[in-house]
Amino acid sequence: MISALAKGAQYSEMKISEQWLREWVSPKLDTDQLAERLTLAGLEVSALEPAGPDLTGVVVGEVCSVEPHPRATGLKICRVGVGRARLLTIVCGAPNVATGLRAPIALVGTTLPGGTTVSKADISGTESQGMLCSAAELGLAESSEGLMVLDLEAVPGQSLRETLRFDDTVFDIELTPNRGDCLSVAGIAREVAALTGARLHAPSMQAVSARTRRDIKIRLQAQKDCPHYVGRAIEDIDQGVPTPAWMVERLRRSGMRRVSAVVDVTNYVMLELGQPMHAFDLDKLTNSIRVRQAAANETLKVLDGVHGGAADTGHRRAVREVSVHRHPRAQLQDSVGRSGGGPDPASGARTRDQRRVEDQGRRLCRSRDRRAVL
DSSP states (O other): OOOTGGGTOSOEEEEEEHHHHHHHOOOSOOHHHHHHHHHHTTOEEEEEEESSOOOTTEEEEEEEEEEEOTTSTTOEEEEEEOSTTOEEEEEEOOTTOOTTOEEEEEETTOBOTTSOBOOOEEETTEEEOEEEOOTTTTTSOSOOSSOOOOOTTSOTTSBHHHHTTOOOEEEEEEEOTTOGGGSSHHHHHHHHHHHHOOOOOOOOOOOOOOOOOOOOEEEESOTTTOOEEEEEEEEEEOTTSOOOHHHHHHHHHTTOOOOOHHHHHHHHHHHHHOOOOOEEEGGGOOSEEEEOOOOTTOEEEOTTSOEEETTOOTHHHHHHHHHTTOSSSOEEEEEEEEESSOOOTTOSOOOHHHHHHHHHHHHHHHOSOGGGGO
16 A cells, blocks of 8 residues: 555555554543544544454364375365364365464355355365365455465364454554654554553563674664664574464554565564564675665665666655665664575565555654654
8 A cells, every 4th residue: 555645645544453552552442432532632533444354154274184185186185173073074275285284264154255155065076065265265365375374372163253353443543744653553552541541551572682693784874864773683584484373463454464474573563663674684685784865866676676766756766765764863773684595575576565564664754753763
């Protein structure tokens, strides 16, 4: 999503989960009353949306065994536990299906968000008694490359709605440009605490000491525009580890999709604390990180592979500005990570969600209120 502010309009958008907000502050107001209080204070709640679609009939399944289908290349016959020692036979072609995996399963008779009703089906001589599902098939993502992976703590047979805590409401808040301090859960929580007198419960965070001697020099060449820039080198990251389902859900409810564990963590921190972050691949950095303004007629290859220059407009210019930290009064913190041989989490096709991250980071940088980045 390209923010309204990037187009020169009056408002920018902040989506926030009520459950997440109430972990920080929980006044004695119901959902509608809280939305009204925020709106009267100038933080207009333009919409209240359910956290997820109706997924009645979708439960947690545990894949107990996987065998190749004897009469259908590329398909597998899975035995899937759904609680109470009940095993279902499911024919599945997902590339990531494996023994021990916990994934959503739509039981026979379930109607999915796209209108498909699951029924028993004979697939090359094997009866399939349900459907293992991807996030896209459940209406929880625009596209998926495999089954939706649930945390190992998910209880087989439990409704997916209960597992993912869909008893939640998403607040869609329209913010004026002077309220960059509210572009985070922490910022909205501070506002709610001030409006209602409810106690603010900020999470306790323990300092983590550096565990590597490898260091990257940071050269501030635009100290007036960016007086403070902090980095931390983290080595031996296993990029094969999936992002926890609870974090993926919070990102989704905030309008972002899963990218990779490293990118998802930086996005999560930005959403919760209002601190713009970026993860670099340590193996691909040369010499140092330079924080500076763009030179005259300089071009920059952005994530979609296009070369943007100083005369560009729209999202190309926006990406260039964020990348060289042109905006003043910004305190930025980056994590410099070294993977265990996996791909650069920042590489690949540039998505609508990445543009949303960049737009939100740029708005935080523009804010005159330092609370937006503390």
